[in-house]
Amino acid sequence: MLNCRQATQLMSESQDRPLAAGEKLALKLHTLMCKGCRNFEQQLPVIRRIARRY
Amino acid sequence: MPQRHEMSRDGQHAARPELLSEELRRQMLRFARLQLKDAHLAEDAVQEALLGALKYADSFKGQAAYKNWVFAILRNKIADIIRKNQRLIAVSSLGSDEEQDPEALLFNRSGRWHREEMPVRWSSPEASFEDEQFWTIFEFCLDHLPANQGRVFMMREFINLESSEICRELELTVSNLNVLLYRARLRLRECLENKWQLQGDCSC
CATH class of the missing domain: 1.10.1740 (Rna Polymerase Sigma Factor; Chain: A)
Known part of the structure; x- marks a missing residue:
């Protein structure tokens, strides 16, 4: 089971490479239970859009 | 002007x-x-x-x-x-000091968010893109990233280089680049949340 640190690392990597099916499933299970990581996951694409709009 | x-x-x-x-x-x-x-x-x-x-x-x-x-x-x-300029390629030396490791400040020993550091939901971020104050905050957050993290973040997200190109140009391993990008995103996210989303008196 992923902890928050591992989950956010994986979320960050998902911005740079496609995740494997097992990684996606592990993330899904973690974010179902963790509101903070769910918010983090939604904010990563926003940070990317901010940088692109810079 | x-x-x-x-x-x-x-x-x-x-x-x-x-x-x-x-x-x-x-x-x-x-x-x-x-x-x-x-x-x-x-x-x-x-x-x-x-x-x-x-x-x-x-x-x-x-x-x-x-x-x-x-x-x-x-x-x-x-x-x-x-x-x-080989001295500039020192980007591959990640360093192990506390300054370079935001994870220690954000997560507890079992890898869970510290209660006060847990991300909150952001409200309508796109609405701020036309606001000069928002970009002042973004630049402030960007300028306060450790140099290596700011550099690779902008190469990846602003210039839109692929990870493989950044690794080749800066002579980084993929795992080193992933760590730098992860730490840059962690810090930027936290800074934007503190300076922009949680500032009650901020016009943005």
């Missing part, structure tokens, strides 16, 4: 591309300084990129195409300078 350019009805610059160079130059300088950490080298790189781009200015139909072209030239200039 930068020169104001005439704007057309849809907000696009009506001026010819080469007339935009003062505004562009400022953006390019910020980027080059972030990448090179040397004002003189940055100035030289921007100057050369603008001169190179001006030769072909007539062949561009709009500002976006011209800007992309200029930044592509600047990117190559910066890459050349980085290759020539």
Whole structure:
């Protein structure tokens, strides 16, 4: 089971490479239970859009 | 004060591309300084990129195409300078000091968020993109990233280089790059949340 640190690392990597099916499933299970990581996951694409709009 | 350019009805610059160079130059300088950490080298790189781009200015139909072209030239200039100056390739030395490791501050020993550091939901971020104060905050957060993290973040997200290109140009391993990008995103996210989302008196 992923902890928050591992989950956010994986979320960050998902911005740079496609995740494997097992990684996606592990993330899904973690974010179902963790509101903070769910918010983090939604904010990563926003940070990317901010940088692109810079 | 930068020169104001005439704007057309849809907000696009009506001026010819080469007339935009003062505004562009400022953006390019910020980027080059972030990448090179040397004002003189940055100035030289921007100057050369603008001169190179001006030769072909007539062949561009709009500002976006011209800007992309200029930044592509600047990117190559910066890459050349980085290759020539081995001291700048020290990006691969990640360092192990506390300053470089935001995870220790954000997560507890079992890898869970510290209660007060847990991300909150952001409200309508796109609505702030037209707000100058928002960009002041973003630049503040960007400037306060450790140099290596700011550099790779902007190469990845602003110039839109692929990870493999960044690794090749900065002689980084993929795992080192992943760590730098992860830490940059963690810090930027936290800074934006604290300075922008949680500031009750902030106009944005």
